[in-house]
Amino acid sequence: EAQVTQNPRYLITVTGKKLTVTCSQNMNHEYMSWYRQDPGLGLRQIYYSMNVEVTDKGDVPEGYKVSRKEKRNFPLILESPSPNQTSLYFCASSFFGNTEAFFGQGTRLTVV
């Protein structure tokens, strides 16, 4: 089954404790992206990757890192999480940036 898998689905952590949210897709998509979704603000793009070893900043990249060592995986890293990073995070993939995107089920992160 074609899908985008994010883990974990829910995470509560403390300020400053490094964490990684994994994202994997099985559709051989070139393009992958991370978003955060906050009430009243909609989806905001954090980082995107147009191919292996190619990543670029979206609108809200501060406090986040990503890597794209293989085509299928695009982990989101929070080196030192802060409470303002409490949010719902979505990973998405598509063949290109201008084609239909498939979203993972989301990761609800709470930083206390």
Place this chain on the structure above:
Amino acid sequence: GQNIDQPTEMTATEGAIVQINCTYQTSGFNGLFWYQQHAGEAPTFLSYNVLDGLEEKGRFSSFLSRSKGYSYLLLKELQMKDSASYLCAAHGSSNTGKLIFGQGTTLQVKP
């Protein structure tokens, strides 16, 4: 600056037609997406418009006017299951993967 505007909430009656508007201002423009998102779920793709005009897909149609920076999503024969948020997103440039989303329009369909 870059900005996408859409109404926050709309209400409509089952069986009716509803139009959800979206205006955008972006530095560079390649096309416009519409996604549907049910509460607690991930967004799912509805349409992508590159050229001016109306594209129809069953009960859903999407329109784009590049000169006016305007799009709308038209939902016909509304069903209760159409109650969801509808997200408009502008693809800034074919050379980048940047996508700018509006805040979403929450549509409530009433019997």
